[in-house]
Amino acid sequence: MPELIVTDAACTRCGACVSVCPLRIVELPEGNLPPRFTEEGAGRCIICGHCEAVCPTAALAVDDPRLDPAVYSPPTAPFAPAELDAYLRMRRSIRHFRPEPVPRETIAGMLDVVRYAPTGSNSQRVKWLIIHDTAEVRRLTGLVVDWLRSQQEGDTHLSRHFNIAAMIRSWRKGNDPICRNAPHLAIAYTDRRHPTVAVDAVIAATHLDILAPAHGVGTCWAGFFQMAAEAWEPLQQAIGLPEGHHAGYTLLLGYPAVTYRRPPRRNRLDVVWR
Numbered sequence: 692m693p694e695l696i697v698t699d700a701a702c703t704r705c706g707a708c709v710s711v712c713p714l715r716i717v718e719l720p721e722g723n724l725p726p727r728f729t730e731e732g733a734g735r736c737i738i739c740g741h742c743e744a745v746c747p748t749a750a751l752a753v754d755d756p757r758l759d760p761a762v763y764s765p766p767t768a769p770f771a772p773a774e775l776d777a778y779l780r781m782r783r784s785i786r787h788f789r790p791e792p793v794p795r796e797t798i799a800g801m802l803d804v805v806r807y808a809p810t811g812s813n814s815q816r817v818k819w820l821i822i823h824d825t826a827e828v829r830r831l832t833g834l835v836v837d838w839l840r841s842q843q844e845g846d847t848h849l850s851r852h853f854n855i856a857a858m859i860r861s862w863r864k865g866n867d868p869i870c871r872n873a874p875h876l877a878i879a880y881t882d883r884r885h886p887t888v889a890v891d892a893v894i895a896a897t898h899l900d901i902l903a904p905a906h907g908v909g910t911c912w913a914g915f916f917q918m919a920a921e922a923w924e925p926l927q928q929a930i931g932l933p934e935g936h937h938a939g940y941t942l943l944l945g946y947p948a949v950t951y952r953r954p955p956r957r958n959r960l961d962v963v964w965r
């Protein structure tokens with residue numbers, strides 16, 4: 692169970708830790724005592740760390756064996772909103788990749804940051820499978836093409852919506868309309884136990900998608916790969932996630948071979964105010 696470690700002399704009893712706790716399980720007891728868990732509070736704590744993060748005097752720490760001991764400094768200055776706006780507008784789906792691999796350390800460093808993406812009840816159940824071996828990416832893509840063939844034969848909704856025949860022809864000619872010759876795949880996967888895990892995985896993938904360009908890495912949401920991973924047993928077996936786990940979403944990953952010079956235009960904003 693988590694513990695609240697408070698440096699009594701540093702604590703000003705300001706109550707910030709009490710006010711931010713989402714479960715209201717931190718209290719300032721009578722008698723000018725330092726903050727502590729309420730009765731049964733430790734058992735209900737989701738270890739979100741907000742009490743620690745808000746403390747103006749760094750007087751409080753949450754201790755739990757599950758926590759990574761690494762401590763990160765806050766940014767020295769806030770982002771200029773206009774810069775972040777421009778950064779987000781410039782994020783693009785990358786469909787042309789350079790063949791050289793992205794070093795494992797670069798990918799691991801990004802995933803380390805992605806751990807900070809929100810998860811329901813701070814459950815942090817998102818795990819990653821990185822297909823780093825490009826030959827393995829191609830082998831898996833071949834299984835997606837097998838799934839496409841099965842869709843074509845079945846005259847499914849998918850085969851009416853997309854030009855699957857053209858995709859299969861393109862693959863036969865040596866192109867890759869599925870994984871776009873990306874050197875790597877990043878699969879965010881989860882177990883099925885927690886009600887929010889499917890969304891958690893998509894949020895984690897979104898954070899990776901947003902973070903990657905800052906590290907010079909391009910991504911693209913791998914829709915066809917993902918659909919096949921959800922439906923096609925040979926691909927599921929080849930991916931080999933642990934029992935009870937499923938692919939939340941898959942991203943293509945690699946160094947971009949294309950440079951976008953300006954944001955494209957988007958549909959007009961559609962918002963209802965009440």
Ligand SMILES: Cc1cc2nc3c(=O)[nH]c(=O)nc-3n(C[C@H](O)[C@H](O)[C@H](O)COP(=O)(O)O)c2cc1C
Binds near residue numbers: 784785913916
């Ligand atoms: C859930 C999802 C699935 C996608 N699947 C594919 C895909 O299979 N192949 C592809 O080339 N792009 C795919 N995309 C990328 C979209 O086509 C792209 O986001 C859209 O055209 C807008 O371009 P932008 O991301 O550069 O702004 C997918 C995007 C999302 C969100």
